Each structure stands twice: as C-alpha cells, then as structure tokens.
Amino acid sequence: xxxxxxxxxxxxFAGDLAPAESERVELHxxxxxxxxxxxxxLAPLLTALRDHIPYIVSSAGxxxxxxxxxxxxxxxVSSGKHVLVPFPDGSDLLIIKLLAPLxxxxxxxxxxxxxxxxxxxxxxxxxxxxxSVQLACQRHFLxxxxxxxxxxxxxxxxxxxxxxxx
Amino acid sequence: MRVSAWYRPKVSSDADLAxxxxxxxxxxxxxxxxxxxxxxxxxxxxxxxxxxxxxDLTQQALLVLIEALRANKLEAPDRxxxxxxxACRNLILSMRxxxxxxxxxxxxxxxxxxxxxVDRRRLASCFDGLPRREQQLLTMxxxxxxxxxxxxxxxxxxxxxxxxxxxxxxxRLRDCMGAA
Numbered sequence: 001x002x003x004x005x006x007x008x009x010x011x012x013f014a015g016d017l018a019p020a021e022s023e024r025v026e027l028h029x030x031x032x033x034x035x036x037x038x039x040x041x042l043a044p045l046l047t048a049l050r051d052h053i054p055y056i057v058s059s060a061g062x063x064x065x066x067x068x069x070x071x072x073x074x075x076x077v078s079s080g081k082h083v084l085v086p087f088p089d090g091s092d093l094l095i096i097k098l099l100a101p102l103x104x105x106x107x108x109x110x111x112x113x114x115x116x117x118x119x120x121x122x123x124x125x126x127x128x129x130x131x132s133v134q135l136a137c138q139r140h141f142l143x144x145x146x147x148x149x150x151x152x153x154x155x156x157x158x159x160x161x162x163x164x165x166x
Numbered sequence: 167m168r169v170s171a172w173y174r175p176k177v178s179s180d181a182d183l184a185x186x187x188x189x190x191x192x193x194x195x196x197x198x199x200x201x202x203x204x205x206x207x208x209x210x211x212x213x214x215x216x217x218x219x220x221x222d223l224t225q226q227a228l229l230v231l232i233e234a235l236r237a238n239k240l241e242a243p244d245r246x247x248x249x250x251x252x253a254c255r256n257l258i259l260s261m262r263x264x265x266x267x268x269x270x271x272x273x274x275x276x277x278x279x280x281x282x283x284v285d286r287r288r289l290a291s292c293f294d295g296l297p298r299r300e301q302q303l304l305t306m307x308x309x310x311x312x313x314x315x316x317x318x319x320x321x322x323x324x325x326x327x328x329x330x331x332x333x334x335x336x337x338r339l340r341d342c343m344g345a346a
Binding site for chain 1: 201202204205207208209211212215217245247248250251254283284286289290293294298301302304305306307308309310311312313314329332333336337339340343
C-alpha cells in the first residue's frame with residue numbers, strides 16, 4: 001500500500017472509512033514508520049478538536065460530553081430576564097438552556113455580547129430544540145459583568161437574555 | 167563478516183530487533199517499545215477515544231509482543247507491525263468485553279509520551295476564524311463523533327462535499343496553529 005495522505009489519516013481518525021479500508025490503513029500505520037509519525041503529529045489537533053466545546057451545544061454534543069464524563073452543571077433562563085447564574089463548585093462547564101419558542105423554525109442564529117457591549121461571538125445556524133438553545137459556558141472564559149445573548153429565528157429576533165456569573 | 171559484540175548498527179530493522187530480543191538484548195526491547203508505542207497509542211486513541219485506555223492498551227500490547235519475541239514465537243520477525251496490529255485488535259475486543267490482563271509495569275520507555283498537546287486558547291481563536299460551515303463540520307465530526315453521512319445529511323451536503331470541506335478546515339487550522 002502506498003503511503004497515506006493527510007486526508008486519509010483524518011478520515012480514518014474520524015471513523016469514516018469503510019471497515020476494510022480502515023483495516024488497510026491501520027495495518028499500514030503499524031508497518032510504516034513515516035506514516036505513523038505523520039499520524040502521531042496530526043493526532044493532538046484531532047484529539048483537541050474532540051475536546052473543543054462549541055459555544056452552542058447540540059443534543060448530540062451534550063451526549064458526547066456525558067459519555068466522556070465531563071463534569072457539567074445545568075441551568076435554564078427565560079427570555080427577557082436579567083439573571084445571575086453562578087458556577088456550581090465541581091464543574092468547569094455550565095450548560096445554560098435558553099428558553100425560547102422555536103417549534104417549526106428553520107434556522108436559529110445566536111449572538112453574545114460582553115459586558116462592554118462588544119460581540120464575543122455571532123453564529124448562524126446554531127443547533128436548537130423546539131423550546132431552547134443550549135449555551136456552553138466554560139469557567140476559564142468567565143469575566144465579571146453582564147452578558148447579553150440574542151436569538152434570531154428565521155431572521156426575526158425572538159429572545160434576549162442578560163446573564164452574569166458573579 | 168563478523169560483527170564485534172560492541173558494535174550496533176545505528177538503525178535496526180524490525181527483524182534485527184526481533185533477533186536481538188530473542189537472545190535477550192534488553193536494549194533492543196527498549197528500542198522496540200520506543201518504535202511501536204506511538205503506533206499502538208494512536209490506534210488506541212482512534213478506537214478507545216480515551217487517553218488512559220490508550221496507554222493501557224499500549225502497555226498490554228507491547229508486553230504481548232515482547233513475550234512472543236523472547237520466546238521466539240513469531241513466524242515472520244520482519245512483520246512485527248502486522249503481529250502487533252492483530253494483538254491490538256484482540257486486546258481491544260477483550261477490553262470491550264470487560265476483561266483485563268494483569269497490568270505489568272514495563273520500563274518507562276514502553277509508554278509513549280503524552281502528546282505535547284495543542285494550545286487550547288490558540289485553537290479556540292483559530293477555530294473561531296473558520297467559516298461557519300467548516301466549524302460545524304469539525305464540531306459534528308470530532309466533538310459529537312457523528313458519521314460523515316449523517317453530518318452531510320444534516321447540513322444538506324453530499325458526503326463527498328462534506329469530506330472536502332472537512333479537509334479544508336483541517337488544513338486551515340494546521341496553518342493557523344502552525345503560524346502561532
């Protein structure tokens with residue numbers, strides 16, 4: 001077998017090769033020092049991507065976090081409210097369910113602005129459920145002050161939240 | 167040509183390592199472990215998705231290999247990789263069934279060093295700089311661990327297109343991370 005491309009290594013690591021193809025790649029990796037070195041060099045990035053938590057978490061993403069036993073806490077916030085949502089001890093990740101009427105909606109966009117009013121992120125096509133969007137707050141990204149989150153559904157503003165952690 | 171006992175070739179082939187281990191060369195055992203530990207660990211990360219489990223697999227697999235070499239049991243000493251691959255597959259099946267061999271602590275050289283890791287803040291910054299579609303693909307592929315066919319369907323893409331976008335995203339990230 002000829003040596004492997006980066007694309008093949010990525011597809012293999014992601015589990016997207018057919019079983020026979022995956023086995024051929026694996027046998028080659030065990031037998032070829034150069035390809036093994038390339039794959040070893042690539043692995044930290046792919047592993048880090050697995051641990052990279054998006055700002056808005058889908059149900060599948062939440063299940064993945066639970067599978068990995070990531071200590072997390074949950075809370076929920078209704079639209080139009082100014083709320084204090086402290087970080088519970090023992091968890092570095094807080095999932096805040098932003099409640100909003102999203103049944104029948106085709107697309108949801110989300111923007112978060114920091115205490116200074118500047119945007120921290122603005123995302124289109126975020127994952128959502130019929131009644132909510134799940135915002136992932138990581139402890140090491142916290143800052144004092146109030147954050148404003150805005151949800152738009154099919155280009156219409158549908159909900160706003162003001163959240164502080166301190 | 168006779169080779170003096172004190173002479174060792176700079177880079178030994180797999181077959182040469184196997185022959186040396188069969189006659190009790192502990193240095194060859196260390197070299198073998200250094201050579202193959204990263205490969206086993208990588209295989210473990212792919213299939214077990216857990217660093218600790220991958221390290222466990224590495225220890226067990228290398229022990230199986232060394233024991234076989236010491237006992238001169240390998241039919242094809244030049245195909246250590248293939249033997250080790252088979253051993254890893256069997257071990258993972260056992261691990262999934264909940265079986266555990268007694269873990270024998272091998273020399274430190276057998277354990278592949280942990281990844282130096284990536285700068286997570288740098289990664290976050292580079293990730294945020296990706297086009298939205300690429301962010302979605304990477305999150306769904308690696309964080310959510312969803313099959314590419316499913317991701318393509320969810321994003322209204324063909325599987326081929328999804329694969330291309332993912333590769334482009336990885337290339338962009340590597341460039342961005344490498345430029346740090």
